[in-house]
Amino acid sequence: MTAALSVDQLWKVFGPRADKIVGSPDADLPRAELLDRTGCTAAVKDVSFDVAPGEVFVVMGLSGSGKSTLVRCLTRLIEPTAGEVLLDGEDVRTMSDARLRELRRTHVSMVFQHFGLLPHRQVLDNIAYGLEIRGMKKKQRHARAQEMVDLVGLTGNERSYPDQLSGGMQQRVGLARALAVDPTVMLFDEPFSALDPLIRRDMQAEVIRLHHEVGKTMVFITHDLAEALKLGDRILIMRDGEVVQVGTAAEIVAAPADDYVRDFVSDVPRSHVLTLRYVMRDPRPDDSSDGLVMGPDTIVREAAHAALTSDHPVRVVDDGELVGIVDDETILRVVVAEEAVLA
Amino acid sequence: MSVTAVRGGSGVEGIGSLLRRPPGWLLGVAVLALWIAAWAGLRGNDTLALPGLGRTGLHDWFTGLKGDLIDSRESNVLMQVTGVLADLLASIGGWLQELVAQPAFPRPVPQVGWLGVIAVAAWLSHAIAGWRITLLVVASFLSFGLLGLWEDSLDTLIVTFFAVGIALAIGLPLAVWMATSKTVTTLLTPVLDVLQTVPAFIYLLPLTLFFGIGLPAAVAATFLYALAPVVRIAAHGIRSVAASTLEATDSLGQTGRQRLLQVQLPMAKKTIIVGINQTVMAALSMATIAAFVDGPGLGQPVLRALSAQQVGTAFVAGFCIVIMAVMLDRTTTAASVRAETVARAGGRDVRRHRIVLAVSGAAALVLVYLSRTYLWAAEFPDTDLGSSVAAAVQSGADWVTSTFDVVTSGVKNQVTALLLNPLQDLLANSPWWLAAVAIAAFALVLGGVRGCLTAGVCLAGIYLTDLWNDSMVTLTMVLVATLLVMVLAVVLGVWMARRPSVDTVLRPVLDAGQTMPPFVYLIPALLLFGPTRFTAIVAAVIYAAPVAIKLVADGIKGVSPTTVEAATAAGSTPWQVITRVQLPMARGGLVLAANQGLLFVLSMTVIGGLVGAGALGYDSVLGFSQGEFFGKGIAAGAAIVFLGIMLDRVTRRAAERTGAGVH
Numbered sequence A: 001m002t003a004a005l006s007v008d009q010l011w012k013v014f015g016p017r018a019d020k021i022v023g024s025p026d027a028d029l030p031r032a033e034l035l036d037r038t039g040c041t042a043a044v045k046d047v048s049f050d051v052a053p054g055e056v057f058v059v060m061g062l063s064g065s066g067k068s069t070l071v072r073c074l075t076r077l078i079e080p081t082a083g084e085v086l087l088d089g090e091d092v093r094t095m096s097d098a099r100l101r102e103l104r105r106t107h108v109s110m111v112f113q114h115f116g117l118l119p120h121r122q123v124l125d126n127i128a129y130g131l132e133i134r135g136m137k138k139k140q141r142h143a144r145a146q147e148m149v150d151l152v153g154l155t156g157n158e159r160s161y162p163d164q165l166s167g168g169m170q171q172r173v174g175l176a177r178a179l180a181v182d183p184t185v186m187l188f189d190e191p192f193s194a195l196d197p198l199i200r201r202d203m204q205a206e207v208i209r210l211h212h213e214v215g216k217t218m219v220f221i222t223h224d225l226a227e228a229l230k231l232g233d234r235i236l237i238m239r240d241g242e243v244v245q246v247g248t249a250a251e252i253v254a255a256p257a258d259d260y261v262r263d264f265v266s267d268v269p270r271s272h273v274l275t276l277r278y279v280m281r282d283p284r285p286d287d288s289s290d291g292l293v294m295g296p297d298t299i300v301r302e303a304a305h306a307a308l309t310s311d312h313p314v315r316v317v318d319d320g321e322l323v324g325i326v327d328d329e330t331i332l333r334v335v336v337a338e339e340a341v342l343a
Numbered sequence B: 001m002s003v004t005a006v007r008g009g010s011g012v013e014g015i016g017s018l019l020r021r022p023p024g025w026l027l028g029v030a031v032l033a034l035w036i037a038a039w040a041g042l043r044g045n046d047t048l049a050l051p052g053l054g055r056t057g058l059h060d061w062f063t064g065l066k067g068d069l070i071d072s073r074e075s076n077v078l079m080q081v082t083g084v085l086a087d088l089l090a091s092i093g094g095w096l097q098e099l100v101a102q103p104a105f106p107r108p109v110p111q112v113g114w115l116g117v118i119a120v121a122a123w124l125s126h127a128i129a130g131w132r133i134t135l136l137v138v139a140s141f142l143s144f145g146l147l148g149l150w151e152d153s154l155d156t157l158i159v160t161f162f163a164v165g166i167a168l169a170i171g172l173p174l175a176v177w178m179a180t181s182k183t184v185t186t187l188l189t190p191v192l193d194v195l196q197t198v199p200a201f202i203y204l205l206p207l208t209l210f211f212g213i214g215l216p217a218a219v220a221a222t223f224l225y226a227l228a229p230v231v232r233i234a235a236h237g238i239r240s241v242a243a244s245t246l247e248a249t250d251s252l253g254q255t256g257r258q259r260l261l262q263v264q265l266p267m268a269k270k271t272i273i274v275g276i277n278q279t280v281m282a283a284l285s286m287a288t289i290a291a292f293v294d295g296p297g298l299g300q301p302v303l304r305a306l307s308a309q310q311v312g313t314a315f316v317a318g319f320c321i322v323i324m325a326v327m328l329d330r331t332t333t334a335a336s337v338r339a340e341t342v343a344r345a346g347g348r349d350v351r352r353h354r355i356v357l358a359v360s361g362a363a364a365l366v367l368v369y370l371s372r373t374y375l376w377a378a379e380f381p382d383t384d385l386g387s388s389v390a391a392a393v394q395s396g397a398d399w400v401t402s403t404f405d406v407v408t409s410g411v412k413n414q415v416t417a418l419l420l421n422p423l424q425d426l427l428a429n430s431p432w433w434l435a436a437v438a439i440a441a442f443a444l445v446l447g448g449v450r451g452c453l454t455a456g457v458c459l460a461g462i463y464l465t466d467l468w469n470d471s472m473v474t475l476t477m478v479l480v481a482t483l484l485v486m487v488l489a490v491v492l493g494v495w496m497a498r499r500p501s502v503d504t505v506l507r508p509v510l511d512a513g514q515t516m517p518p519f520v521y522l523i524p525a526l527l528l529f530g531p532t533r534f535t536a537i538v539a540a541v542i543y544a545a546p547v548a549i550k551l552v553a554d555g556i557k558g559v560s561p562t563t564v565e566a567a568t569a570a571g572s573t574p575w576q577v578i579t580r581v582q583l584p585m586a587r588g589g590l591v592l593a594a595n596q597g598l599l600f601v602l603s604m605t606v607i608g609g610l611v612g613a614g615a616l617g618y619d620s621v622l623g624f625s626q627g628e629f630f631g632k633g634i635a636a637g638a639a640i641v642f643l644g645i646m647l648d649r650v651t652r653r654a655a656e657r658t659g660a661g662v663h
């Protein structure tokens, strides 16, 4: 199956004569030094990754690490400096303006941190804007927009203006607007960072629900690790424009690529993320064969209760083959280590 | 335990930075001292004084140029183009005048009489601004008629709206272009700067070369003067549309055209209407001043009465201008608020609004028909209200003048003796080169090297106009008036900033004062002080004060409350807080106020030629009234432009150096 989105050696350099940087020795300089030497900022440096259809792919990093620039390069809201972006196998960088507009109208849509709603339009007309600019008749687009209003839980607010809504509701409008064009790929640039924590949790749940219902491919930018772990099938961690690590939540927590990532994940509740695969030990001949059987992708916390109440260690079985053993002590170590962290 | 009431670092740093005073004022004092020393020795030499009716070869050459240009009408392309334009303006303007203001031959009355005009005005104002404004509009039109100035008022409205129409037709596309292109912005900004720096009065004389006198010249001048505000403000509005919204809508795949029409223009709508408001007000002030080139309208009775020193008559016409200014300002302001509320009211209200408009529109048409058919509805009934008001004002004015003469001449003599005369002695009786060097040195202290260079160029320009001495006299008046404006601005500005209740009371008055055409301020000044140099200064102070006071008040309000709190907590008295913290920290606002004050004052001292201001103002007025002085009038205009650019640029540079930009 081809990737829904494939990014290969993508660069974005801001500044004077930015196109001369990529490929020169300067390109390898750290960001601050490059800025001193050339006046350019390498916001995205040699980034490559693939996203599978239906996957939720999270890009995470501190502020300034180049996430927003990266996600804007995907539909050329910011023009990349070098590299390749393929959407469903089609090269975005060589598209004509008309084809690019077509792509944005029907194929990829985006949700923004600061909503970007039209203050002079009612909710319904904001949601319908993407349909309107592609020439859909008023009746049809209002019907479609109304479906989206219901889908994101804004029923009853169709006639409100954006400034009459709370931040969370405004972002629901942003979400509905992006969904209305029925895209195959949705991009989110820190959509919930401007919201209060409780509302943020609701909205995250909303995205998970929508992902189940509509099954879009999603690229989700955040600086919040908890959000990344909650939503992401896989997570890409960026620093200073570069990729530091790509992997599932468990891979990253179990084996951080460097101190930057280790720092990030240091206060993550490990039992919520790690799976048995990362804590099991090799089977030994003297292991009891009466223990519970679980898959290697079971999360530790979910295994804990059953494992601790059983007298025998858990047998981790993958494809009918015994691959490892998890005893009470191992589980306790994961859970207790965490208590120590939280204390 | 001691508690230090300092919130955040900024409060402390704010106070600390004030202790490091720049040595600029010391340099200024040094320059002044040197100047006075040199002046004492050289006083009266090389002053380049030219008698009021004196002319130089340059001036006669300009006058000759006018004759040549007029003779070359047949062959010169520029003259042909402007000639065609002037004819076009004259015929459209004439048609409009016959429509509502002047007898439309063979009818003894205009096509549409007063009843029809008021009905249409009422309908329009109701459509764009709501019924409250309709009441104001109807009352305003009725008062024009009752005061006996119906024709003149409508002529002024015709010139104003004709020019505004052209200004919008050209200005709005220009604004869009400017908002979307950096190159266009770079090219247009200096042109708009000059259009806005040059006093309105100056446009007129050169324009008569190309457009003759009367309505075409009035409309052309009004258009030029009114163009800059709408271009600037609308471009600013379009440029200020939130980047996040543009990006979000771009991400949906909109075209450039959709971006402009569906996003940028609607989001900038309110600002654009503010720009239109400014353009209408600028147009009105120019349309009244255009009386100098025989432009039709209310300026003419004011001008006639001022020349004849008839304060009462001038008052009545000036009063109509004031009413018109209030009416136009309120209507356009209400329209910008209204635009939103109507759009937001939703389906049923919009439909009801449309029905009301259709019905009232039909009624208005009936009244228009009546006003075409019956004389009583065509010609505003004669009243002698105007003349009795004029007589009452005149006798009141005479009483005031005789009763308060002690006070007014006291003030006049004090200011003249203490400020005007010494400063004029220094500026105008220094040898020209000494004054030039001294002014350039001040420009260096205030505006740095760039300020000094601009001043040098402008001083050279003034020298070349052969009107050095007159320019120094005018500069004296400008400086004295600006000083008085700044005193007023600081006193009232501080008061407003510290007492919200004072702000609430004063601000609407200042807002209204700012919308008045400068012409009307001459009337009360003339009433109180008779025709002298000082009268023009008083008018200039009244004209410039509102904008300066508001800038100072806003500058002081902009001082971080934390800093004020920190200073108060450190035990400062209110006086210390004002003089040590608020005023120094608001110096950006003060410099801005001085910049605006200078420009407003300059334009008024020029019009003040009419009430005895003398110097460049007199030269300009002479240029209008007597053919052989045309060239001298043009030279005076050039000298005023140089003065204006010099004062503006130097204070702008000074403002930039204090960290406040002039917009």
Ligand SMILES: Nc1ncnc2c1ncn2[C@@H]1O[C@H](COP(=O)(O)OP(=O)(O)O)[C@@H](O)[C@H]1O
Pocket: A014, A015, A041, A042, A043, A061, A062, A063, A064, A065, A066, A067, A068, A069, A070
């Ligand atoms: N238009 C621009 N011009 C110059 N530098 C930019 C521009 N946009 C972003 N940058 C720089 O690129 C880097 C990455 O920014 P951004 O992509 O916004 O990071 P993030 O979204 O991760 O916070 C930052 O150092 C930022 O200053």
Ligand SMILES: [Mg+2]
Pocket: A067, A068, A069, A190
């Ligand atoms: Mg960002």
